[in-house]
Amino acid sequence: MVVASAVLALALLGNGARAAFGLTTTSSGYKVDTNGGLVFEVNKSNGDVTSLLFNGVEYQGSSKASGINSGLGTSSVSAETIGSKYIRITAKSNSLPVTQYYVAKPDDATIYMATYITGEVDPGELRWLARLRQGSLPTGVHGDVGNNIGCTAFEGKDTFKCSNGQTRCKMYTSDRFIDDQIHGVVGSNAAVWMIMPGTAYETSSGGPFMRDINSQTGSDQELYWYMNSGHVRTEAWRFGLMGPYAMKFTKGDTPSANLDTSFFADLDIQGYVPASQRGSVSGSASGVPSNFEAVVHWYNDKSQYWAKASGGKFKSPLMKPGTYTMKLYKGEYEVAKDTVTVTAGKDATKNIASAEPSTSVVWRIGEFDGRPQELKNGDKIERMHPSDVRMGSWGGTFTVGKSSASDFPMALFSKSGGTAKVNFDLTADQVRDLVLRVGTTLSFKGGRPSVAIGSWTGKDPGAPKLIDSRGVTRGAYRGYGEVYSWTVPASALKSGQNTLTIGVYGTGDQDFLSANYIVDAIELQGPAGTSG
Structure with missing residues (x-):
């Protein structure tokens, strides 16, 4: 047996x-x-x-x-x-x-x-x-x-x-x-x-x-x-x-x-901090429109944490004690910044509200949300190269009032795809000094917007802070998120149709490794009119 x-x-x-x-x-x-x-x-x-x-x-x-x-x-x-x-x-x-x-x-x-x-x-x-x-x-x-x-x-x-x-x-x-x-x-x-x-x-x-x-x-x-x-x-x-x-x-x-x-x-793991030695932060996050995700982010040089707000309320994960920078994002677009101190065993209350200004716009392409996904090829760029056969064309012409956000390219390259044009109409009372604003999410090899309307050419804003890494060709779209603004003089504008030409300052290598940037949104600020 x-x-x-x-x-x-x-x-x-x-x-x-x-x-x-x-x-x-x-x-x-x-x-x-x-x-x-x-x-x-x-x-x-x-x-x-x-x-x-x-x-x-x-x-x-x-x-x-x-x-x-x-x-x-x-x-x-x-x-x-x-x-x-x-x-x-x-x-x-x-x-x-x-x-x-x-x-x-x-x-x-x-x-x-x-x-x-x-x-x-x-x-x-x-x-x-x-x-x-x-x-x-x-x-x-x-x-x-x-x-x-x-x-x-x-x-x-x-x-x-x-x-x-x-x-x-x-x-x-x-x-x-x-x-x-x-x-x-x-x-x-x-x-x-x-x-x-x-x-x-x-x-x-x-x-x-x-x-x-x-x-x-x-x-x-x-x-x-x-x-x-x-x-x-x-x-x-x-x-x-x-x-x-x-x-x-x-x-x-x-x-x-x-x-x-x-x-x-x-288990005597070096550096492990148990829940009993941590604190948290809770409060309200206000001012982010309901159609955008509201994200709260805490960080210092030792730790980082985040939470999505639900119904305007948030609660952080359990955090190590310390003083943290606290940010609020509309999607991935920063709209508020503050500080908060976390103490072990306590839940700190800290509210944060969007400080994004509300401005009147003649027109806007896309949304200032820190992501290019609503623009042309933005729904594909995380999973494929810009040269992929499934991609749409680069560059092109956008007509305000007729085109949709998905008709404007999510990235512009100095040596591939050409420039993009935006045709828009102005009424007589809109022919005045206006502000052109271009939001970007990532730059490569110093790429930044070049802009021109009629006889006016916007000043080169200078190369942004360099990130020494391929970006858009490897599916990345997020960097420092530079936003550029120019005052367009009334003399460059006219009642009726106008055309904005937007391209790239910078050179670099060939094709999609040339200087480039990813677009977040573009808007012409000023009195709203029938062109909308």
Whole structure:
């Protein structure tokens, strides 16, 4: 009977039955069985994840291990079981200012993680990168937008064109941080998800509308979480604890993004701040029209947080104590700025109201909301290159009163697409000094608007602050958000039809890598008339 029981036990294990939750030391690493279908192994010399077995199938890629950036290098790696509740593996790099934590819980096919950094890393960005088996997990984030298989690189090493004229880039898989609590890659028998719950982004940089790579489909299926990014970077990197965050395995279903990581308070994780040592901010956000999303943003040099207002009310996540800049956005367009102090154990009350002036306009194209999505090609630019065959033409003519916002290009380039023209009528009482206002969301290589009406040419406003990163060709649309204004003299205008020609100051490389800028909205301020 004893022999029969042993044979039966071995047979059950061979058919995928789970062993008990536990930690095993092997010749090369530490193996963790979650007793939830996931068994993973961490290299004891460098902290790489070298095996990801889920329900008996290996999902770790064969070309490179999974880990932080290109790896931590030689590291001090330790592993321990904490009571019967948790297994924690700590990998402290000997060459980088980085400590990586891996945590497992019983009956949970999830690797909980946190990354502690004290300085910049080479190549100057910080990201978790899982390299998975593409054949088993073929579908990346947002489908094929990051799938470069069979396509040819034509811009840098990361932007590809396929034989059907469509374009691919790993940056096209990105979503705004404020919307990106979970993303994953999927196969027929499994899916792997990155989950960034609660305050996971608090030590990242870039604010609520920052975006970066979520996946890339090539020889491996790569699954990312960017913590600090150099792509269209607009603020200094923060240091400290990144996370907690998690990588979860399922049979294909999408798990909840509301992942409880409060148990990190029991794990002696460097830099972790528990809920008991945090405070919050709540109040009203007023003055943002109901057809726009109202977003409240708090930040200082150590932390960042955000919340969407609902019904004019907001409540922040639990925040580290300190004094914060507090901003209100209409969509992604800043309309108010203040400061607030957060104290541990308390909920501060702080109201904020839009300070956006209400001005009379002759006409407006688009909306001042910090995004170009309502303009021509704006609905496509996050997921494809400007040269993609699915894009509409660039440049063109817009007629006030006849054209719609989707007829005006969301970007203008100094060497591709030509200028854009706006035809508009004025009544006699509108022929006076008027203000032309052009809002932009991102500039590349110093690109800024050139404007002319009749015999008048607007003064070159000068190059904006340089962001040393490709933008619109890699799906990015948000930078510093410069807004330019000119006074158009009455002598340049006439009763009846007028034409605004808008182009680009700046040169740079060819085609879509020439100087360019992305348009937020354009308006001619002045007395409203029948031209509307």
